[in-house]
Amino acid sequence: xxxxxxxxxxxxxxxxxxxxxxxxxxxxxxxxxxxxxxxxxxxxxxxxxxxxxxxxxxxxxxxxxxxxxxxxxxxxxxxxxxxxxxxxxxxxxxxxxxxxxxxxxxxxxxxxxxxxxxxxxxxxxxxxxxxxxxxxxxxxxxxxxxxxxxxxxxxxxxxxxxxxxxxxxxxxxxxxxxxxxxxxxxxxxxxxxxxxxxxxxxxxxxxxxxxxxxxxxxxxxxxxxxxxxxxxxxxxxxxxxxxxxxxxxxxxxxxxxxxxxxxxxxxxxxxxxxxxxxxxxxxxxxxxxxxxxxxxxxxxxxxxxxxxxxxxxxxxxxxxxxxxxxxxxxxxxxxxxxxxxxxxxxxxxxxxxxxxxxxxxxxxxxxxxxxxxxxxxxxxxxxxxxxxxxxxxxxxxxxxxxxxxxxxxxxxxxxxxxxxxxxxxxxxxxxxxxxxxxxx
Numbered sequence: 001x002x003x004x005x006x007x008x009x010x011x012x013x014x015x016x017x018x019x020x021x022x023x024x025x026x027x028x029x030x031x032x033x034x035x036x037x038x039x040x041x042x043x044x045x046x047x048x049x050x051x052x053x054x055x056x057x058x059x060x061x062x063x064x065x066x067x068x069x070x071x072x073x074x075x076x077x078x079x080x081x082x083x084x085x086x087x088x089x090x091x092x093x094x095x096x097x098x099x100x101x102x103x104x105x106x107x108x109x110x111x112x113x114x115x116x117x118x119x120x121x122x123x124x125x126x127x128x129x130x131x132x133x134x135x136x137x138x139x140x141x142x143x144x145x146x147x148x149x150x151x152x153x154x155x156x157x158x159x160x161x162x163x164x165x166x167x168x169x170x171x172x173x174x175x176x177x178x179x180x181x182x183x184x185x186x187x188x189x190x191x192x193x194x195x196x197x198x199x200x201x202x203x204x205x206x207x208x209x210x211x212x213x214x215x216x217x218x219x220x221x222x223x224x225x226x227x228x229x230x231x232x233x234x235x236x237x238x239x240x241x242x243x244x245x246x247x248x249x250x251x252x253x254x255x256x257x258x259x260x261x262x263x264x265x266x267x268x269x270x271x272x273x274x275x276x277x278x279x280x281x282x283x284x285x286x287x288x289x290x291x292x293x294x295x296x297x298x299x300x301x302x303x304x305x306x307x308x309x310x311x312x313x314x315x316x317x318x319x320x321x322x323x324x325x326x327x328x329x330x331x332x333x334x335x336x337x338x339x340x341x342x343x344x345x346x347x348x349x350x351x352x353x354x355x356x357x358x359x360x361x362x363x364x365x366x367x368x369x370x371x372x373x374x375x376x377x378x379x380x381x382x383x384x385x386x387x388x389x390x391x392x393x394x395x396x397x398x399x400x401x402x403x404x405x406x407x408x409x410x411x412x413x414x415x416x417x418x419x420x421x422x423x424x425x426x427x428x429x430x431x432x433x434x435x436x437x438x439x440x
Contacts, residue, residue: 041067042372045108045138047129048121049073049082049101051240051250052143056118056170057082059368061089066372071101072108075239076218079103084244103220105129109136116166116375119143122256123263125226127152128439130167131159139166139375141368144272145264146388150396151430153389154415155439160385168371168381169388171276173338175367179277181350182327182336186281190348191329198326199278200316202266204295204302204402208259210235227437232261264399267302267314270323271395275304276387277325277336278312279394285387288394288412294401302398314398400428 044060046053049071061068067090071082079101090097102108108117109132116139119129127147133140140160146169147153160167173179186194212233215221221234237255242248257263264271279285289304289312302314317326317335324337332344341350367382374381393415401408408425409418417425433439 041065042115042375043067043069043113045070045072045111045114045117046082047072047105047108047117047119047133048143049075049078050120050254052253053118053120054081054085054249056120056141056143056368057085059365060118060372061086062365063369063372067097069097069099070108070111070114071099072103072105073101074103074220074223075216076103077216077242077244080244081242103223106132109133109138115139116141116371120170122224122254123268124148124228127156128227128437130156131440134159134163134165134167137163137165141168141170141371142388143170144276144388144392145268145395146272146385146392148264149430150393150415152439153392157385157389159440166371166374166378166381167385167388168374169383169385169391170367171272171383171388171391172367173273173277174280174382175370176338177350178336178339178341179280182325182334182341183277183281185334185343185348186327186329187283190332191327191334191344192331194282194310194327194329196310196328197278197282197312198315198317198328199271199274199312200321200323200325201270201274201314202323204267204399205258205260205263205265208232208261210237210255210259216241227433227439228262229432229434230261238262260399260403264395267398267402268392268395271314271398272391274323274325275312275394275398276383276391278327279391280387281325281327282306282310282312284390286390288390289397289410290412291407291409292397292401293407294398294405296402296405302401304394304398400425403428 042065044066046057046068050073057068060066068086071079073079073082083099083101086097086099108114117133118141119126119133120143121129123145126142130140130142147156185191213235215234219239224239225232237252239254240250240252242250257269258265263269279288284306290307291305293299293303295302304312316322317324322337322340324335324340326333326335332348334348335342343349371381397408397410404424408420411418420426
């Protein structure tokens with residue numbers, strides 16, 4: 001077979017003929033968003049005002065009929081940055097906005113004028129805040145991975161449906177045409193029966209080892225820790241500092257994600273993207289693998305075996321260690337990552353478009369437009385709660401296997417472990433929140 005390589009700009013992929021993605025979640029275009037009078041704008045509150053939230057804010061404010069009106073963060077200076085950015089954006093657009101910020105998210109949820117919230121806090125607070133938002137009658141855009149534990153995902157899934165809310169997950173790759181095109185080819189059988197998948201994401205979390213540093217005076221560290229039961233000292237890398245004058249944003253992503261006390265490492269941070277695409281391509285949304293083997297159990301990479309015999313490994317498909325997915329079929333293969341597509345035959349390449357690439361990947365507006373349209377229509381977005389939960393579960397199962405240092409068996413229908421005689425795996429489905437915090 002020909003080994004043809006084609007580099008595509010992200011903007012080119014966005015403009016790929018929509019007909020090529022028939023049967024999949026089609027990328028919504030900005031122009032398709034309904035225009036509404038000012039008094040019927042979708043009003044958004046942002047909970048968590050760090051680096052990712054700023055990307056999301058920039059995207060959502062550009063969607064017609066959407067207005068950012070409130071923000072919340074336990075770090076005072078990040079609230080001030082939010083106020084400044086929102087005020088300046090609307091002033092430049094010739095619009096007025098009364099933007100307010102809070103330290104506690106409950107104050108945003110209490111506002112009856114806010115239709116939906118955008119939650120971009122550390123993973124350990126995702127479920128607790130999202131559940132409270134649903135119960136307060138708010139629709140939710142929730143950053144990935146959906147939850148910190150599998151139990152949290154199970155409960156959030158119930159609450160979303162019980163309260164008839166829209167919840168969309170920030171797995172924006174599902175709204176990008178390179179991934180849509182690859183998945184359609186796989187699901188249409190273009191490369192034959194799938195035999196295996198490489199989904200490279202990186203390493204699992206490690207124990208927290210950063211030195212203690214002086215706590216900023218305007219950072220409520222107790223609220224930041226939330227439900228976490230163990231004492232964790234502050235380090236600037238966990239909540240990276242910013243400056244307003246001169247304006248300087250975070251230099252790094254919050255490092256809490258790399259430590260098992262607070263996050264899931266690359267397994268969840270990138271697994272929520274790449275394992276998610278693999279699940280989608282394999283038709284395993286709302287399901288998952290039945291056997292998970294850790295790093296060190298006779299392999300250098302995590303391994304996930306599905307009931308149909310397909311094996312997915314967290315193994316890179318190239319020497320550059322590209323974070324992406326490679327589907328191996330009986331009649332060919334497809335590699336896909338952000339802004340990149342390569343296949344065993346050039347006939348699989350998506351059609352070209354002549355427009356230029358612009359802007360960072362994190363500002364992918366089509367995914368945000370899709371969420372707003374879901375809020376307006378009352379219909380699920382491209383990544384609803386059930387899909388977010390199943391993809392997140394795959395990631396967490398990988399970390400559980402690595403924590404136990406043994407292969408584990410899983411029933412994706414009942415979401416329970418099999419042959420867990422000592423109960424060690426089952427215990428890791430959740431953790432006990434510290435006093436004063438509860439999930440439900």
